[in-house]
Structures are given as structure tokens and as C-alpha cells.
Amino acid sequence: MAEKLLSRNWGIENSHTVAVYRARGGYRALEKALRTMTPVQIVEEVKASNLRGRGGAGFPTGTKWGFLPPPGDKPRYLVINADEGEPATFKDRAIMEQDPHMLLEGIAISAYALHVHRAYIYLRGEYRLSIERVESAIAEAAEADYLGDDILGTGYRLELTPFVGAGAYICGEEMALLESMEGKKGWPRLKPPYPAQAGLFGCPTIVNNVETMVCIPHIVERGGRWFASLGTSKNGGMKLYAVSGHVERPGVYELPMGTRLRAVIESAGGVRGGKRIKAVIPGGASSQVLTEADLDLPMDFTSLQEAGSQLGSAGIVVIDEETDLVGVLEGLMAFYAHESCGQCTPCREGTAWAHRILERVSRGEGKPADLDTLVEIADNMTGTTICPFGPGAAAPLKSFVLRFRDEFQRAVSVGAGRSGHGK
Amino acid sequence: MKIALSAAGEARFARILERYDEGDTSFLPALNLAQDEFGCLSPDVQAYLAGRLGFPVTRVRELVTFYSLLHERPWGRHLVLFCRSLTCRMLGSVDFLSWARERLGIGGGETTPDGKFTVQEAECIGACERAPACLINGVLHGPLDREKFERFLEDLK
Numbered sequence: 001m002a003e004k005l006l007s008r009n010w011g012i013e014n015s016h017t018v019a020v021y022r023a024r025g026g027y028r029a030l031e032k033a034l035r036t037m038t039p040v041q042i043v044e045e046v047k048a049s050n051l052r053g054r055g056g057a058g059f060p061t062g063t064k065w066g067f068l069p070p071p072g073d074k075p076r077y078l079v080i081n082a083d084e085g086e087p088a089t090f091k092d093r094a095i096m097e098q099d100p101h102m103l104l105e106g107i108a109i110s111a112y113a114l115h116v117h118r119a120y121i122y123l124r125g126e127y128r129l130s131i132e133r134v135e136s137a138i139a140e141a142a143e144a145d146y147l148g149d150d151i152l153g154t155g156y157r158l159e160l161t162p163f164v165g166a167g168a169y170i171c172g173e174e175m176a177l178l179e180s181m182e183g184k185k186g187w188p189r190l191k192p193p194y195p196a197q198a199g200l201f202g203c204p205t206i207v208n209n210v211e212t213m214v215c216i217p218h219i220v221e222r223g224g225r226w227f228a229s230l231g232t233s234k235n236g237g238m239k240l241y242a243v244s245g246h247v248e249r250p251g252v253y254e255l256p257m258g259t260r261l262r263a264v265i266e267s268a269g270g271v272r273g274g275k276r277i278k279a280v281i282p283g284g285a286s287s288q289v290l291t292e293a294d295l296d297l298p299m300d301f302t303s304l305q306e307a308g309s310q311l312g313s314a315g316i317v318v319i320d321e322e323t324d325l326v327g328v329l330e331g332l333m334a335f336y337a338h339e340s341c342g343q344c345t346p347c348r349e350g351t352a353w354a355h356r357i358l359e360r361v362s363r364g365e366g367k368p369a370d371l372d373t374l375v376e377i378a379d380n381m382t383g384t385t386i387c388p389f390g391p392g393a394a395a396p397l398k399s400f401v402l403r404f405r406d407e408f409q410r411a412v413s414v415g416a417g418r419s420g421h422g423k
Numbered sequence: 424m425k426i427a428l429s430a431a432g433e434a435r436f437a438r439i440l441e442r443y444d445e446g447d448t449s450f451l452p453a454l455n456l457a458q459d460e461f462g463c464l465s466p467d468v469q470a471y472l473a474g475r476l477g478f479p480v481t482r483v484r485e486l487v488t489f490y491s492l493l494h495e496r497p498w499g500r501h502l503v504l505f506c507r508s509l510t511c512r513m514l515g516s517v518d519f520l521s522w523a524r525e526r527l528g529i530g531g532g533e534t535t536p537d538g539k540f541t542v543q544e545a546e547c548i549g550a551c552e553r554a555p556a557c558l559i560n561g562v563l564h565g566p567l568d569r570e571k572f573e574r575f576l577e578d579l580k
Contacts, residue, residue, distance in 0.1 A: 084549050085546075085547060086547070087508045087509040087510070087546070087547035087551075088551055089547075089549065089551075090549045090550060090551055090552060093549045093550070118445070120448075125455075125490075125492045126492070126545070126549070126558060126561075127549065128558075128561035128562065128563075129562075129563070161442060161443070163443075163448065163452070164451075164452065165451075165490075166451060166454070166486070166490035166491070166493050167490050167491035168489065169546060169547075180451065181446075181448055182446050182447055182448065183446070183450030183482075183486075184447075184485065184486075185485050185486060185490075186489065200446075201445065201446045242551065242552070243552075244510040244551035245510050245513060246513070250510075250551065250553075250554070251552045252552070285508075285509055317509060317510055317513075317551075319513065323513060327512075328512075331508065331509060331512045332509065334507075335509070335546050335547070338546060341489075
């Protein structure tokens with residue numbers, strides 16, 4: 001079994017404290033980075049690591065870092081996106097509750113690599129224990145000079161400030177997150193300009209996910225090429241897969257990037273109750289649903305994209321043969337309709353409309369034309385919106401209807417009442 | 424009724440302005456503080472905050488109406504949020520919520536007549552491995568069953 005990196009301290013008593021983190025080898029990478037490496041060298045290692053952003057987009061982290069202009073007059077910011085809100089995703093929560101210091105070490109190293117002296121971590125308001133653990137870890141780290149005005153006596157300074165959100169899925173989208181930090185409602189800004197050019201307060205900013213950050217100490221410690229070798233081509237490292245739904249042991253499982261879906265599900269004890277798998281959501285709600293025929297797919301960004309889906313946030317939901325998929329999709333569209341920020345007409349109207357249709361179908365009042373309408377709504381939300389929320393809602397909407405056409409066809413044809421909720 | 428922060432509230436407010444010293448980053452933290460202090464962000468509190476922070480009241484209203492954890496009307500002493508998304512929904516959270524509302528005597532609204540409990544649906548709370556899950560005063564509970572839920576209720580004053 002591959003050596004655990006990201007979750008190596010989980011399950012150890014007091015793993016969230018600096019004493020335990022240090023005793024188990026923590027903060028050695030920060031020492032190595034500040035004392036023996038230049039910022040350019042660290043960026044090169046991250047590029048070589050094939051680390052792909054773990055928030056959902058899978059954009060190569062080293063490439064994103066390279067978009068920052070050289071240090072100049074404007075302040076520069078590193079903002080950590082800890083607003084984990086994608087349904088089926090709970091890996092960042094696990095990191096923050098069980099090993100916040102690995103996150104802080106990754107942040108400190110990254111800040112140094114990016115010439116950043118002011119960083120923020122945007123924490124989901126509902127994640128109370130994560131907030132407590134991160135704030136406590138920041139205090140411990142400052143006490144131990146892993147943060148502050150003179151980190152490890154090297155003269156490097158970094159101030160890290162936690163920022164707590166107030167309940168809005170859209171604020172997990174980086175442009176909305178920045179708006180929220182600036183004291184506004186989370187209406188995403190159009191890209192370009194990208195945050196590297198004009199981010200927080202219009203200044204050069206890098207926004208990175210929590211899991212992306214905990215990869216950084218390992219890349220520094222053992223090298224980018226080594227990290228890349230753990231995964232598949234263009235998708236480096238170990239990966240945290242959050243598995244839930246109809247499995248025996250739901251939880252977060254650390255496996256090499258590109259582990260086949262079947263093996264990830266087996267790690268979680270396989271499908272529960274001896275049932276068959278009907279469908280699997282591979283990358284959080286905003287990903288194209290997979291069927292039983294897709295279980296041999298490698299779970300990395302490249303392979304899933306080639307298969308017409310996406311790894312996204314790697315939130316895996318196993319759905320068994322007895323589940324009413326119309327009810328599942330109705331629930332998903334209820335989510336998107338509720339969370340749509342309302343800024344763009346195709347998304348605001350499309351999500352609400354799709355939800356109303358699916359409610360009607362669930363009640364047994366479907367019409368044959370409904371399926372084509374749902375697919376059309378999905379297409380109209382793709383490429384027409386300011387942010388990826390539109391395409392995110394379109395992904396399950398279109399894929400459930402098209403890949404499970406028979407079931408949806410029956411649902412719109414048959415008049416019997418349905419509960420609309422899965423078992 | 425004149426709105427004023429307590430002495431402790433003023434101290435917290437000062438720390439917020441100190442910690443969130445860039446741009447308007449203090450805005451949302453200040454609203455959270457005020458909601459803590461006053462129980463809800465009523466129109467009076469909104470006007471007070473607008474004055475303290477130096478903004479039109481519409482800016483405060485913008486945030487109160489946008490963010491689901493900010494509320495204008497009072498909630499019960501104990502907030503119970505049932506996740507209604509994806510995995511929790513598949514594992515019965517919506518039916519559980521209906522049962523809980525009946526059990527607590529909540530009619531069409533959200534709050535029990537005695538003001539003790541407010542029960543709401545929440546979107547994915549990131550606890551899918553413990554589905555069906557809920558947050559009771561911010562603390563995660565799950566997988567839920569009726570017996571466990573009864574015990575939690577007993578523990579709450």
C-alpha cells in the first residue's frame with residue numbers, strides 16, 4: 001500500500017497540535033525551504049510535481065503560481081480557499097480538523113515562494129470545529145515562529161488571518177470569495193482579469209485550495225519529480241478521495257492519483273448491502289455522472305476529462321440499483337437553484353426552471369418533452385455565464401438525463417406518484 | 424430602543440478593526456459579531472452597523488439578505504440545521520427532518536412556539552461520511568437516528 005503523506009497524522013491523538021505535528025516530522029520542510037531554497041527553486045519544484053489544484057478545477061498549481069507578476073509596488077496576497085461546499089466533498093474538513101499544521105506549513109512555504117507577506121484563509125462558516133482548530137494552530141504556529149515577523153529567525157515575515165464566511169456555496173468560487181472578503185455579496189467577477197493580475201483589492205493574488213496546500217511540504221521535502229512519480233502522467237502525488245453514499249465505510253481515503261474508481265470504492269468497503277452500483281458521482285455534485293461501465297476509469301483529472309466527466313473535488317457518491325435517480329437529480333437541482341447567486345440570467349432562470357420540471361416529474365406529472373427541455377436548459381447554462389456555477393449545474397443535469405435515459409423516459413411517461421427521494 | 428454593544432462587544436469590535444485592517448475586510452466579521460451580540464440583524468441593528476462602519480444601510484442589507492447564516496428575524500435558542508443535499512438526502516435526511524419538525528411541534532414556520540428550537544434545511548454541510556447529518560448549534564451530529572436525536576434534545580436547555 002502506498003505511503004500516506006497528506007493524511008499521515010490522522011488518527012493520532014492530538015494530531016492537530018504543534019507538539020504532535022513537530023514530533024512526527026512537521027515543519028522540517030519549512031526549515032528546508034527558508035534556509036536552503038530560493039523562491040524560484042520552490043516554484044520549479046511545484047511545476048515539476050504535476051500538482052493539480054485540488055479545489056475542483058485541477059489547474060496545474062505551478063503554472064498558476066507562474067502567472068504572478070514579479071514583486072513590485074502593489075501588495076501581493078495568498079488566499080486559501082477553505083470554503084468547501086461542493087456536495088459530496090469533505091476532505092478539506094478532515095485536513096483542517098485533524099492536521100491544520102500541515103496546512104499552515106504549506107501556506108508558509110507557498111507564501112515565501114510567492115513573495116507574499118499577507119495571507120488569508122477563507123473558512124466556511126458552518127465548519128465550526130475546523131475554524132477552532134485552524135485558529136488554535138495559527139496561534140501555536142505564531143508562538144513557535146512558524147508565522148509572524150521573523151519566521152525561524154530568517155527575517156521572513158508572514159501574517160496569516162482567518163476569515164469566516166457566512167453561508168454561501170458560491171463563495172467557494174474564487175472571484176466570489178474575493179468579493180466576500182471585500183465586504184460584499186458573493187457575485188463572481190468576470191475572468192479575465194485573473195486574480196494573479198487583479199485579485200484581492202485589485203492586487204496580485206493567488207487563491208489555492210486547502211488540499212493543494214498540504215501537498216507543498218512534501219514536494220519541498222522530497223522533490224517535485226518524486227511527487228509526480230506517485231501519480232499518473234500530468235497528475236502528480238497522492239490524492240484524498242471523499243467517498244460517501246451506499247458504501248460500507250464512508251470516509252476520506254488517501255490513494256495514489258489515478259487509482260481506478262473500482263479500487264477507491266473498494267477502499268471504502270465496497271457497495272453496502274450486497275447491492276449493485278447503478279451510478280457513481282465522481283467529482284462532487286458538479287461533475288458528469290458515471291455508470292457501472294466506468295468503474296475502471298483512473299481517478300485523475302486527465303482520464304476523467306477524456307471520458308467526458310471530471311475529477312472536480314473528488315467527492316465520490318456511490319448510488320445503488322434501488323435508488324430513484326429522478327429524485328437524486330431533483331435534489332441536486334434544488335441545491336443549484338437555491339445557491340445560484342442570481343447574477344446571470346441563464347443560470348438563475350435555468351436552475352429554477354430545471355428544478356420545477358424535475359419536481360413535476362417526481363410527482364408523476366412529467367411530459368415527454370421535459371427531457372429535451374432539461375438538456376436544452378443545461379446547454380443554455382454552459383458558456384453563457386460569468387462563472388463556472390452554470391456549467392457546474394449543467395453537468396449533472398445533462399449527464400443524468402442522457403446516461404440514464406431509460407429511467408427518465410419511464411418517469412415522464414408513467415403517471416404513478418413517486419416520493420422523489422432515494423432510499 | 425438604543426442599540427449599543429456591551430463592553431465585551433466593544434472590545435471584540437476593536438479587535439476586528441485591528442485584525443481586518445485592509446479594505447472592507449472588517450465588514451462581514453463585524454456583522455457576525457453584531458449578530459452574536461444582538462441575536463439577529465434586525466433593521467435597527469442594521470442601521471446601527473451602517474452608522475458604525477460608515478456605509479449606507481443598503482450595504483448591510485445586501486449582506487444580510489445574501490448570506491444564509493445571517494438573519495434579520497430572531498431564531499430560537501438552539502439552531503438545528505439538517506443537511507438536505509445529495510448523500511444525506513439519499514440516506515433519508517428529508518424524511519428525518521419532517522419527523523423532527525413534527526416531534527418538536529413546529530408548524531409551518533421554523534421555530535417552536537416556546538422559542539427554544541429553530542429547525543432549518545441546509546445545503547451540503549460537508550459531513551457526507553456521517554449522513555444523514557445535522558448541525559446543532561454548530562456542532563456536527565450524524566449518522567442520525569431518532570433515538571440519538573431525542574438524546575441530543577434532552578441535553579439542550
